[in-house]
Amino acid sequence: MSTRLQSGGRLVDRNQPVDFIWNGRKLTGFKGDTLASALLANDQMLVGRSFKYHRPRGIIAAGPEEPNALVNLGEGGRFEPNQRATTTELFQGLTAKSQNHWPSLEFDVGAVNKAMSRVFPAGFYYKTFMFPRFAWKHVFEPIVRQAAGLGNVPKSRDADRYEYFYIHVDILVVGGGIAGLAAALQAGRSGAKVLLLEQTADFGGRAVVDGVEIEGRPAQDWINDTVKELKEMPDVSMRLRTMGAGVYDHGYATGYERVTDHTPASDQPRHRLWRIRTKRIITATGAIERPLSFAGNDIPGVMLAGSVRDFMVNHGVSLGDRVVIVTNNDDAYRTAIAVKQAGLDVPVIIDARPSAIGELPEKARELGIRIATGSGISSVKGGKRVKSVGLCAQAAEGAKTEEVSCEVVAMSGGWSPVVHLWSHCGGKLNWDNEQVMFRPDATRPPAGADGAGFVLVAGTANGHLDATAVLADAVAAGNRAGEEAGFMPTDEAAPIARVEQEQPILPVWSMPQGQNPKLQMKTWLDYQNDVKVSDVRLAAREGYESVEHTKRYTTLGMATDQGKLSNINGLAVLADSLNAEIPQVGTTTFRPPYHPISFGAIAGEARGDIFKVLRETPIHNWTDQNGGFWEPVGDWRRPYCYQQQGESVKDAVSREINQTRNSVSLLDASTLGKIIVKGPDAGRFLDMLYTNMMSNLKPGRCRYGLMCSENGFLSDDGVVARLDAETFLCHTTSGGSDRIHAWMEEWLQTEWWDWKVYTANVTEQYAQIAIVGPKARQVIEKMGVEGMDISAEGLTFMGFAEGKIAGITARPFRISFSGELSYEIAVPAAQGQAFWDAALKAGQEFGITPYGTEALHVMRAEKGFIMIGDETDGTVIPQDLGLGWAISKKKNDFLGKRAQQRPHMTDPNRWRLVGLETVDPNVVIPDGAYAVDGSLQANGMKNMIGRVTSTYWSPTLNRSIAMGLVAHGPERMGEEVIFPTLEGTEIKAKIVDPVFFDKEGARQNV
């Protein structure tokens, strides 16, 4: 069993017990424990079930590379799945549950998958579930849904808050081990502004656990002194619990600070996303130990040798009384020695190398530990815990020569530098045959804006395994970064370290060397995604040669640990299967973040009301308080309708329309885009932008205009008013003002930069309120008109005037989108509400009410007016909509003109706008319905000849109306077309003129 040792544990405080709940059971650990170390101290080696086969899985590692110990953490608004026990600091009251098992961790029904492993080979998604077709829906999917996934989905709203933190520094150092500390110190001495990030709660990294001495003293003393010195440097900042998450273009980096994960429910934000701009980055991210590939290497109790040592030294936890070591290098001997010195038993060190002669093996021999060289593990026995290992010759195929009982197998396949941050932005790697690892190639760094490399690597991350070399490398990196950031390096010598000398590692990708296929099926590469050696070999046999393809086919390295343990071993097996060298096979792409970060941190403060800035018209609050039924329109909210007490939305819309057509209504049209275009060349410019002529518009008059893209497609529409000889006011659609303003600026700045034109987007400077209906003029006159004549003769249709209404400076435009007598009145935004109130008051005797966007839509559809976004979708040209009259034939050129001359644009078969009257007047055609001609396409689909673009119930006409685009539509007036519905029925509609109401336009012209 695993248990707490009587003494030891440099990070835990035995005087401070911490209670926590594991699967409903109360357990106790110490302050300074991780959840993993506390579980192990309570003999909880079994922590979860594997993803595919539901095999029992235990803790393997002590850091972020841990693939198995993922837990459901917390409750309610602080519940989060897939949290790593090894990176979760223990706190009072922590609640965790194991994942991916049913009904319990100890007894799991899904483990039958294990027996079915033959149906889950590499690529099983593409094989097993393909045939027969019906089986997916009725057999496979229900099973997969039940079995798949790891943690549970949170059901409550996140109770925490999150924030961004922006910082500019000269040098960012990632990693607070001895390399990071030495590099930061040296960089700081140059005078540079330095930021040092360490992902754990403590500085120092592995040096203390590995027994390193620096300058003749234990590493911890040097670490303490260095941290103190760094803290005293004014331009150096340090952050614990902050991971360097990603490196991006031009010296941009992200850090992920876990502010309150260890003290939940505090006032501070839970996580901070650091957004860092820096001149140079030093990654001092250390290395991760590799597992060895032997049969049964996933049975709980098989762990990384370095992690066994971590738990003993850092947390005072023994993983078991009998620890077998299996290795291909000297470092694992440190674990053997630590275990032995703790008074526990090391029955044997299984060393794949033919001989073990270094300083560390000698030390182990002196302690009386048996070393079996040239040996490997044939297989591990055990279910929920290791019981024994079988030894075999490493050179053989797996015949067992001896069985050794044990509780723990501490394995080491060598160390892989953490090159992720180096690689995120394009840093290249070399394969080091001597040290059996990928190392950063300093000659091929990721380049910054100036073309020079901006990432440097220091220490073990750079492939240095000896502490003296690590420190020398770190000091050199600190100097270089300081110099490249524009500072003068100082000449301090690197500290001298002392640690046992190591003999060379032997590459071991398969244990034993000739491991037979039966054993390969029990040898795990990727624990989290349940990928075995046999899967990768099968993929290679099936022709997967690229490591990127093999990854996706087998799912190797695609789990939440992103292959931190499995990638190198996996690609070595692939290389072997392909008879290729490892560097030829290469690595998969390293992408940020280094380790999963919370969505909360990514979202930061952008949630709820401040997720997106909301634009509000001057009438917004009034609308909110007077029954406005909001809908989003661009960045705005507009009322769909104004609901009165007890009224349905549908009834409100009909009431608003009837009120407008019969008397008078108000519309808040402030969201309309308003752009001033001014200058001697303004007319010439607008002639290019609009399809129709604008330069001959007379001051005081308005003209409806269309804008197209250079591809000829209709992009925006609106009314242009000429304010004076040099000044135009262009109205755009509500969602289009920013886009059209940018469009104007783009042409003025990048194509016609010699034209004398200025533009200004004045959308929010004005409230625009339409007074609409037969009584509109009476209402305005009652409000009090000064300085202008708004009578039928004084202000004719498509004209505007300037003066005062209700004492407020006003510019009424006589334009109409409803077909009624209508004045759209622009007033200064600050006086919008006052104007609105005055209009309501003056209109009281006519029963005036406001109307919303749906009434606006229905009324314009009754009049056959198009709406950008309804009748257009980016593939429609004005000619399709019967708007040929708005396309100037006099102008030599305008944006979109050339495109509209292309054969496809002049094709008589294009779908064109018509009105549609359903044969049954009570049936409204569903939105988006297609018209069919009864024939079938080659693929069996019904042949479509048109579609509905706008479809409404018209209260004015007391029947359904619609507009649509139909092939040869305008030539087929009076014919019937068929619209099939999703329910399988058909709706018949007659093709008619799109103007349903007041074809002569008499109502607006009074």
Next chain:
Amino acid sequence: MLLLTCPNCGIKADETELHPGGEAHITRHGAGASDSDFEGYLFHRKNPKGVHFERWRHAMGCGKWFHAARATDTLEVFGTYSAQVFEPPNDLIEKIKLKRPDWEGF
């Protein structure tokens, strides 16, 4: 997250402040253009692995367009310059040639 210095306002702008505008120095072909000229203007763009001249707008800053010469493979920025020119300035071209002797030229 590129950093480009806006030549109009002088600010070293983060990519989030900028709006990309594709290849620079495209000649507009409007009404009367031949089919091939118009096709080239509307659809044909260079996609080099290496030196690229492109348009950017300092959309969240001064609002002005500018041109940038940038390496698409290493993200090196050779320089930014006015949008109101028909071709890159000579000194910039010389600078790129020095750094990239194999470059085919503008």
